[in-house]
Structures are given as C-alpha cells and as structure tokens.
Amino acid sequence: MSSSSISSLAAIGEFGLISRITGRVVTNESVIAGIGDDAAVTALSPGMQLLTSTDMLLEDVHFRRSWHDPYRLGRKSLAVSISDIAAMGGIPRWSLLSIAIPADLPLVFIDDFMCGYLSMAAENNVILIGGDTCSSRAGLVLSVTIMGEQLPEQVVCRSGAQPGDDIWVTGTLGDAALGLKLSEDGEPVSEELIARLLDPAPRVSAARALTEAGVVTAMIDVSDGILADFGHIAEHSGVGGCIQIGALPLSRYFCSYSADFSDIPYHLALSGGEDYELCFTADRSNRENISDCMKKCGIAMTRIGIVSSSVGVSAVYPDGSIYKAQRDGFTHFK
Amino acid sequence: MSSSSISSLAAIGEFGLISRITGRVVTNESVIAGIGDDAAVTALSPGMQLLTSTDMLLEDVHFRRSWHDPYRLGRKSLAVSISDIAAMGGIPRWSLLSIAIPADLPLVFIDDFMCGYLSMAAENNVILIGGDTCSSRAGLVLSVTIMGEQLPEQVVCRSGAQPGDDIWVTGTLGDAALGLKLSEDGEPVSEELIARLLDPAPRVSAARALTEAGVVTAMIDVSDGILADFGHIAEHSGVGGCIQIGALPLSRYFCSYSADFSDIPYHLALSGGEDYELCFTADRSNRENISDCMKKCGIAMTRIGIVSSSVGVSAVYPDGSIYKAQRDGFTHFK
Numbered sequence: 001m002s003s004s005s006i007s008s009l010a011a012i013g014e015f016g017l018i019s020r021i022t023g024r025v026v027t028n029e030s031v032i033a034g035i036g037d038d039a040a041v042t043a044l045s046p047g048m049q050l051l052t053s054t055d056m057l058l059e060d061v062h063f064r065r066s067w068h069d070p071y072r073l074g075r076k077s078l079a080v081s082i083s084d085i086a087a088m089g090g091i092p093r094w095s096l097l098s099i100a101i102p103a104d105l106p107l108v109f110i111d112d113f114m115c116g117y118l119s120m121a122a123e124n125n126v127i128l129i130g131g132d133t134c135s136s137r138a139g140l141v142l143s144v145t146i147m148g149e150q151l152p153e154q155v156v157c158r159s160g161a162q163p164g165d166d167i168w169v170t171g172t173l174g175d176a177a178l179g180l181k182l183s184e185d186g187e188p189v190s191e192e193l194i195a196r197l198l199d200p201a202p203r204v205s206a207a208r209a210l211t212e213a214g215v216v217t218a219m220i221d222v223s224d225g226i227l228a229d230f231g232h233i234a235e236h237s238g239v240g241g242c243i244q245i246g247a248l249p250l251s252r253y254f255c256s257y258s259a260d261f262s263d264i265p266y267h268l269a270l271s272g273g274e275d276y277e278l279c280f281t282a283d284r285s286n287r288e289n290i291s292d293c294m295k296k297c298g299i300a301m302t303r304i305g306i307v308s309s310s311v312g313v314s315a316v317y318p319d320g321s322i323y324k325a326q327r328d329g330f331t332h333f334k
Numbered sequence: 335m336s337s338s339s340i341s342s343l344a345a346i347g348e349f350g351l352i353s354r355i356t357g358r359v360v361t362n363e364s365v366i367a368g369i370g371d372d373a374a375v376t377a378l379s380p381g382m383q384l385l386t387s388t389d390m391l392l393e394d395v396h397f398r399r400s401w402h403d404p405y406r407l408g409r410k411s412l413a414v415s416i417s418d419i420a421a422m423g424g425i426p427r428w429s430l431l432s433i434a435i436p437a438d439l440p441l442v443f444i445d446d447f448m449c450g451y452l453s454m455a456a457e458n459n460v461i462l463i464g465g466d467t468c469s470s471r472a473g474l475v476l477s478v479t480i481m482g483e484q485l486p487e488q489v490v491c492r493s494g495a496q497p498g499d500d501i502w503v504t505g506t507l508g509d510a511a512l513g514l515k516l517s518e519d520g521e522p523v524s525e526e527l528i529a530r531l532l533d534p535a536p537r538v539s540a541a542r543a544l545t546e547a548g549v550v551t552a553m554i555d556v557s558d559g560i561l562a563d564f565g566h567i568a569e570h571s572g573v574g575g576c577i578q579i580g581a582l583p584l585s586r587y588f589c590s591y592s593a594d595f596s597d598i599p600y601h602l603a604l605s606g607g608e609d610y611e612l613c614f615t616a617d618r619s620n621r622e623n624i625s626d627c628m629k630k631c632g633i634a635m636t637r638i639g640i641v642s643s644s645v646g647v648s649a650v651y652p653d654g655s656i657y658k659a660q661r662d663g664f665t666h667f668k
Binding site for chain 2: 145
C-alpha cells in the first residue's frame with residue numbers, strides 16, 4: 001500500500017469519489033433521475049410489479065481482499081443480487097451500491113471494483129442509480145440493493161411446489177464449494193473452479209425462459225447448498241422432497257478433482273454454497289417444455305428429484321441408502 | 335455483556351433472528367410478498383414513479399453504542415432514509431434493512447433497535463419488506479434502503495431553483511449540532527436538543543403539503559448543514575444564493591444555550607449537520623400558499639434568503655458583513 005494511493009482517495013474526497021463513479025455509469029430511459037439527488041426516480045414498465053432484494057458483504061466474513069481481486073469482487077457483489085431477481089423470474093433493472101471504505105484501501109481498488117460491478121450491470125441491463133459512500137474503521141463493507149420487475153402472473157415464489165413435481169437445477173453443483181475447499185487447503189485449483197467461486201453467473205436468461213414458458217411452480221437460487229435451498233422451497237410450499245444424488249449435475253472440473261478423493265465429495269454438491277444456480281420445481285408434464293427452455297437459453301437443466309407430500313427433505317444414493325448431512329448450509333451467528 | 339445474552343443470538347441463529355423480526359412486521363395490501371422469498375414483491379400505485387434511496391450507518395463512524403440507545407438508533411436509521419423520500423416530495427412506502435451484527439451485541443439490543451425501527455416505520459406507513467442479516471467482526475453495520483412513490487408531476491428534484499426564488503427551511507436549524515457539541519464537551523444538554531440529534535423527525539407531512547400545493551421549485555433535506563445543502567441545490571440548478579443569518583430559525587433551546595456563548599454560534603445553524611429539516615425554493619408569488627401549507631402540516635417554514643443568478647452561496651449577517659465558514663459540512667475520507 002503506497003501512501004500516494006491512500007492520499008488519492010483522501011485527495012478526491014467523498015464527492016470526488018461519487019463524481020468518479022457517476023462518470024462511468026451508463027443510463028437508460030427508465031431512469032428519470034439517477035445518482036445525485038436525494039432519491040433516484042425510475043419508471044416501472046406498465047403493469048409490472050416491483051421486485052427488491054438486498055445483500056450486505058463484509059470483508060473477512062463474505063470475502064477476503066487477499067483472495068478476491070477487486071474486479072471480480074465487483075462483479076460478484078452485483079451478481080448475487082441479480083441472482084435473487086432471477087430466482088423470482090424477474091427482469092433486473094436498477095441497483096443501489098453502498099461502500100464503506102477503510103483508510104488503507106487504494107483508489108485503484110475502488111476503480112477496479114467499480115469496473116467489475118459495472119461490467120456485471122451492463123451484461124444484465126442493470127443501471128446503477130444511487131448508493132452511499134462513507135469511511136470505515138474496520139474493513140470494506142458493501143451493500144447492494146437490486147430492483148427488478150415482472151408481470152404479476154410471471155412472478156415465481158418459493159411457495160408453489162406441488163407433490164409429484166420434478167425438482168430441477170440449472171448448470172452444475174459443488175464447483176464453488178470445491179474451489180473454496182481446494183484454495184483453503186492450499187491445493188492447486190483450476191481457473192474454472194475459481195471462476196465459479198469468485199465470478200458466478202446469475203441465471204437470468206434461464207429464469208426468463210422458464211417463466212415466459214409458464215412452467216415453474218417454485219424457484220430459488222442456490223446460495224446455501226441445494227439441500228438447504230430446496231429445503232426453503234419445501235418449507236414455504238408445505239411439502240418435502242427426495243433428491244437423487246446420482247442425478248446431481250457435476251462439472252468435468254469437479255469430476256476430475258473428485259478422482260483424487262476416496263469417493264466423490266457429494267457433500268460439496270449437496271451442501272456447498274455459492275453456486276448461484278437455480279433450483280426449481282415443475283409438473284412432470286412440462287419436461288419437454290423445459291427441454292425447449294434449455295435450448296432457448298443455452299443453460300443445462302437437470303432433473304434431480306421429486307417433490308413429496310410428506311415434509312422433510314432427503315438425499316438418496318444410487319444404492320438407495322440415505323445421505324447423512326456432513327454440515328448444513330452456511331448460517332451466521334452459529 | 336452477559337454470556338446468556340451472547341448465547342441468545344447464537345442460540346436462535348440467523349433464521350431464528352429473521353423469524354423474530356418478521357413476526358413483528360405489520361404489512362399492507364401493497365406488499366404481494368414480503369420478507370422470506372428471494373426478493374420482495376410490491377405494487378406501486380397506478381401512475382406513480384418509484385423513488386429509491388439508501389444509507390449505510392457504521393458504528394463509531396455514524397453512531398456510538400455508548401450514546402445512541404438502540405431504540406432511538408432504530409428510529410433514526412429509518413428516519414434519515416424517509417427524509418430523503420420527503421426531500422423528493424415522495425410518499426414513503428417500503429424499506430429493506432441489512433444488519434451486520436458483532437458477536438458481543440446482546441439480543442435485547444437488536445430487539446430494542448427493531449422496536450424503534452418499526453415504530454418509525456409505522457408512523458410513516460412504511461412496511462419492512464426484506465433485508466439481510468450477517469455476523470460482523472468489527473462493529474454494528476446498518477444499511478437501510480427506502481422506497482417511495484409519487485406522481486411524475488409532483489416529484490421535486492434539486493435542480494429546479496430559479497433566480498429570484500425565495501429560499502425556505504422547515505423547523506429550526508442547529509439543534510442537532512449543538513446537542514452533539516455539548517455532549518462532546520461533556521456539558522449538560524437538554525433532552526430537547528438530544529432528541530433532535532438522536533431522534534430526528536422526517537418532514538414528510540411538510541413535504542407532501544408543499545408538493546400537493548405545487549409551489550416548490552427545488553428541495554433537499556438538511557443533513558450536512560444548510561450552507562452545504564443549499565449549495566447542492568444551487569449547484570444542481572446552476573444558480574447561487576444568499577442566506578440571511580438574521581432570518582435563520584433557531585429554537586428556544588438553541589437560543590437559551592447560546593446565551594452562555596460570547597455570541598450566537600451561527601456556524602452550528604449554518605454548517606451543523608443532521609437537522610433533517612427541508613430546505614426548498616419557491617417563487618415569491620407563493621408566499622401565501624406556503625403559509626397555508628404551514629398551517630396544514632403544523633410545521634414552521636421560514637424564508638431565509640434569495641436565489642441569485644450568479645453562482646456561489648453566501649451568508650450575510652444583519653449588519654451586511656459576510657459570514658466566513660468555520661468548517662464545511664461533514665464529508666468522509668478527509
């Protein structure tokens with residue numbers, strides 16, 4: 001950390017930083033007034049409802065500066081929020097970003113962070129319309145609010161799963177958790193797994209294809225592990241379900257690393273967080289429609305189980321034996 | 335800090351805390367889906383635009399646990415955001431609250447904080463619809479997002495002030511800054527001044543009366559001091575202005591304390607932050623209309639100066655001498 005970089009942020013000050021960020025923001029016709037007034041003013045599309053979600057990210061709790069390069073940290077900070085809008089079947093539109101900045105953070109870190117944040121925004125047609133900047137006495141703190149919209153009939157909640165529905169998941173599971181485990185163990189780890197951990201892709205196109213087809217009964221994004229997250233669907237829907245471990249979609253990177261283990265580390269695919277895939281349920285009559293959605297968006301979708309009327313979520317090995325959870329999804333305060 | 339209070343938060347865990355908060359939330363028909371799904375779903379009133387603002391509050395930067403009792407901290411956390419919606423002439427509707435909680439924070443602190451937050455919400459018809467909870471390794475961190483709505487023609491920005499307009503302010507100025515100064519100096523301080531500092535009242539009713547009457551050309555809330563905040567109006571409107579120091583509205587608490595100073599501490603009224611009054615501009619033909627608004631909402635409104643076409647903001651003593659700023663409004667990173 002050079003003293004010149006410290007003095008740079010001090011030299012431009014709070015309003016200088018805001019101007020610096022504002023200068024890079026691209027806007028569109030939905031934004032009546034963006035950054036710079038007491039509140040942003042935006043116009044929803046006619047007939048649409050507002051979708052809102054917020055996430056707070058703290059240094060040394062959610063991320064480490066030594067691991068997360070600022071560009072990918074910026075991308076991920078927004079990606080996890082966009083993922084929440086995708087999980088509701090929504091169209092992401094606007095974001096607010098608050099940053100509490102420690103005195104030792106160089107200005108170039110903020111520049112690279114914003115570059116990443118705005119690249120993720122641009123890829124998803126999200127406009128940064130406001131936020132807050134302040135000094136932090138203890139680590140970088142980020143708070144991202146995302147707003148999206150959707151027609152009432154296309155909003156998908158966690159509560160609609162029906163007994164007999166198929167349980168589906170997009171993409172592959174366990175990559176982020178394996179990337180984290182290998183990094184923590186000091187093992188060599190491929191760029192592909194690290195990218196899943198540090199630069200997850202929100203499944204907006206998959207969600208929109210599914211909701212436009214009207215085939216989804218319930219949906220959630222997989223941030224705490226598929227067992228915990230399908231558990232949320234089950235709880236909100238008053239149902240249960242059984243996940244077939246043999247059906248879990250695993251990437252070739254995951255499988256190649258697995259060869260080094262005594263057996264495939266299914267617990268990473270079942271309980272590892274931060275994959276940001278979508279888990280959804282759909283009537284079995286929609287299997288062909290979902291196959292069409294898959295072709296439309298180019299994201300794999302895999303059937304991994306069946307919703308049951310009896311409460312409780314289980315995972316079953318191909319030989320019929322029951323998986324015993326090694327750990328639950330991550331929770332705070334424990 | 336008793337170990338039982340520490341273990342309480344650990345005992346109920348993240349989801350227990352969310353349930354505890356959710357159980358106290360009152361909702362209304364505008365909320366299609368509140369806390370508990372990936373995103374909240376709300377319906378704006380027909381024809382209205384969305385107003386959004388966010389504020390981050392950090393322990394030992396924005397507040398001190400030794401000063402702010404949790405109930406009033408909860409009230410103020412939301413009040414400052416509601417104030418931003420008021421400053422746009424908007425109707426506050428929904429909020430998101432993120433809390434990063436240090437391990438030494440007793441559960442009763444969070445309970446009292448939420449009690450205060452929800453009391454401020456109830457007084458302003460704001461519904462808590464979501465948020466985030468996580469553990470903090472360094473102090474309590476709060477992030478509040480507020481959403482409001484307003485008809486396009488009633489939204490008031492900072493940019494509409496015209497040369498010749500009157501400059502107005504609601505309520506009284508300098509009370510919060512005087513309360514802070516006396517507290518910092520270890521001097522006795524009246525409950526009224528402390529309440530201005532720790533439990534400010536957002537001027538929603540005043541803002542709505544003014545915007546419904548259609549008399550305001552520009553508006554901002556006074557969080558950084560009237561000189562700095564009118565300066566923002568001037569900058570956004572491409573104008574300047576002169577504030578008459580003799581016209582500044584001062585409370586009787588402020589004046590009685592001032593008697594102990596060698597002269598009236600005008601710098602606290604001009605540059606002291608956190609009063610959360612509204613500064614607005616209006617054509618001089620609207621003075622009687624504004625008097626009517628004042629009666630309607632019961633909040634005093636005082637003319638304190640005139641907008642000028644030449645840029646630059648000054649403050650002038652009754653004898654015509656120019657005020658020399660002792661300090662600017664608070665900014666971070668300096």
